Amino acid sequence: KAGVTQTPRYLIKTRGQQVTLSCSPISGHRSVSWYQQTPGQGLQFLFEYFSETQRNKGNFPGRFSGRQFSNSRSEMNVSTLELGDSALYLCASSLVQGVVETQYFGPGTRLLVL
Amino acid sequence: KNQVEQSPQSLIILEGKNCTLQCNYTVSPFSNLRWYKQDTGRGPVSLTIMTFSENTKSNGRYTATLDADTKQSSLHITASQLSDSASYICVVLGEEYGNKLVFGAGTILRVKS
Numbered sequence: 001k002a003g004v005t006q007t008p009r010y011l012i013k014t015r016g017q018q019v020t021l022s023c024s025p026i027s028g029h030r031s032v033s034w035y036q037q038t039p040g041q042g043l044q045f046l047f048e049y050f051s052e053t054q055r056n057k058g059n060f061p062g063r064f065s066g067r068q069f070s071n072s073r074s075e076m077n078v079s080t081l082e083l084g085d086s087a088l089y090l091c092a093s094s095l096v097q098g099v100v101e102t103q104y105f106g107p108g109t110r111l112l113v114l
Numbered sequence: 115k116n117q118v119e120q121s122p123q124s125l126i127i128l129e130g131k132n133c134t135l136q137c138n139y140t141v142s143p144f145s146n147l148r149w150y151k152q153d154t155g156r157g158p159v160s161l162t163i164m165t166f167s168e169n170t171k172s173n174g175r176y177t178a179t180l181d182a183d184t185k186q187s188s189l190h191i192t193a194s195q196l197s198d199s200a201s202y203i204c205v206v207l208g209e210e211y212g213n214k215l216v217f218g219a220g221t222i223l224r225v226k227s
Contacts, residue, residue: 105159
């Protein structure tokens with residue numbers, strides 16, 4: 001099976017712009033989670049989608065939003081970009097087997113805001 | 115205060131040596147604890163997943179231990195290789211807040227020859 005794919009891999013934007021990142025989960029996985037990773041903060045949870053519904057949300061401002069389509073592909077949007085939004089954005093898809101949820105990460109999209 | 119704390123922040127060891135990374139957590143109750151390895155420029159890859167009833171789990175040269183009473187976990191790497199250079203992240207799946215994953219900041223390991 002193909003792994004989790006994210007596009008684009010790298011992106012440069014300027015302050016005030018908006019950006020949309022895309023994530024395609026592993027076939028059959030219905031849960032998609034988004035994370036922001038910065039050197040000082042580590043991995044921070046953004047939100048999780050399951051069957052086109054947002055199931056969990058982290059502590060990020062409303063400028064960060066997402067959605068999931070019927071084929072489980074997910075997009076994340078950041079509006080009015082700030083310098084501090086520069087980070088690696090990781091997407092992960094999950095498969096629940098019994099009591100254990102196994103999460104598989106994509107390679108990430110590295111966003112640089114100038 | 116971070117609910118999952120890892121130590122040390124970074125570590126440099128010689129190839130062939132062993133090392134142990136620590137993870138202390140306050141997330142409670144928790145469902146399971148995971149260790150991930152993240153190479154530079156790549157997404158994290160799962161190494162081990164342990165439920166609260168498991169004390170130890172191995173994956174090749176990686177051995178994770180869990181003490182649910184003291185809320186501590188460790189990841190022991192045996193006979194380190196240059197390819198072990200990466201960030202190692204401890205993650206706890208907490209039942210509060212709707213089964214949300216809580217990530218530690220990671221330990222950066224560098225193995226040198």
